[in-house]
Amino acid sequence: MSFDRRDMIIAGAALALGAGGMAFAVTAGGFGGQASVEKTVRNYIMTHPEILPEAMAALQSRETKKIVDANRAQIEMPFGTAWSGAADGDVTLVQFFDYACGYCRAALPDVERLLAEDKKLKIVYRELPILGEPSDLAARASLAVANKGGNYSEFHRTMYGAGRPDSVSIAAALAKAGATADGANSDQIAGEITTNLDLQRQLQLTGTPSWIVGDTVLNGAVGYDALKTAIAEARAKRG
Numbered sequence: 001m002s003f004d005r006r007d008m009i010i011a012g013a014a015l016a017l018g019a020g021g022m023a024f025a026v027t028a029g030g031f032g033g034q035a036s037v038e039k040t041v042r043n044y045i046m047t048h049p050e051i052l053p054e055a056m057a058a059l060q061s062r063e064t065k066k067i068v069d070a071n072r073a074q075i076e077m078p079f080g081t082a083w084s085g086a087a088d089g090d091v092t093l094v095q096f097f098d099y100a101c102g103y104c105r106a107a108l109p110d111v112e113r114l115l116a117e118d119k120k121l122k123i124v125y126r127e128l129p130i131l132g133e134p135s136d137l138a139a140r141a142s143l144a145v146a147n148k149g150g151n152y153s154e155f156h157r158t159m160y161g162a163g164r165p166d167s168v169s170i171a172a173a174l175a176k177a178g179a180t181a182d183g184a185n186s187d188q189i190a191g192e193i194t195t196n197l198d199l200q201r202q203l204q205l206t207g208t209p210s211w212i213v214g215d216t217v218l219n220g221a222v223g224y225d226a227l228k229t230a231i232a233e234a235r236a237k238r239g
Contacts, residue, residue: 065215067202075199075212078124079192080146084153085115089122091235093227094212096200099138099165100131101208103221108160110224114231121231125156126196128208136193138165140184141174143192150179214238 068075076092095111097104114121127143129135138159146152155177162169174181183189200210203217211218211227214234218226 081152082125082146085122090120092122094124096126096128096210098135098208100135104209105160107221134165141181143189144181144184145179151177
């Protein structure tokens with residue numbers, strides 16, 4: 001969604017001021033129509049520029065929520081066995097990740113702690129191989145394991161434990177999971193990666209790891225506390 005400068009000012013002010021503030025703006029404008037209101041709002045913004053970052057963040061959050069809601073089924077539906085936790089969890093945490101991403105590797109203990117503490121949580125893993133050919137090879141092998149109903153969790157943990165992915169570490173992880181990479185170059189797996197890259201663009205995910213839970217999108221290795229808080233907020237909204 002795109003805005004010109006005037007739209008951004010009006011939308012931002014509407015969010016920052018709220019209904020009462022906009023009502024004031026209309027009154028202050030002397031009921032002189034849109035141009036008068038826009039002038040009043042612009043003057044307010046110019047004298048209180050500190051509200052604009054907060055307002056625009058709120059506006060972006062609303063737009064992101066629309067995209068998440070429109071794609072929720074696709075976002076939260078795991079590819080085969082690429083998930084862990086409660087099969088019918090009341091909250092789903094989605095992680096977009098790359099096996100070559102050190103921050104994703106560092107986030108693994110946070111994920112495992114959340115799973116150990118929260119028996120109603122489901123975590124869905126979405127491959128986002130954006131760091132070169134080794135990332136792509138690892139993602140395809142991982143999806144091949146998931147697609148056959150293999151021991152995805154074992155492969156997942158072993159890959160992270162091996163450091164940056166290469167042909168040797170991928171083969172070792174497959175062996176540990178008792179799986180093969182047959183079908184890794186199938187159209188189905190290519191389509192799954194394309195879908196995840198498309199979701200990245202739509203949601204404006206800045207890289208890996210990125211997280212979605214409820215209406216919240218988090219970028220980066222935000223840590224255990226931030227993830228736990230977002231999960232609690234998503235659960236509370238469900239009632």
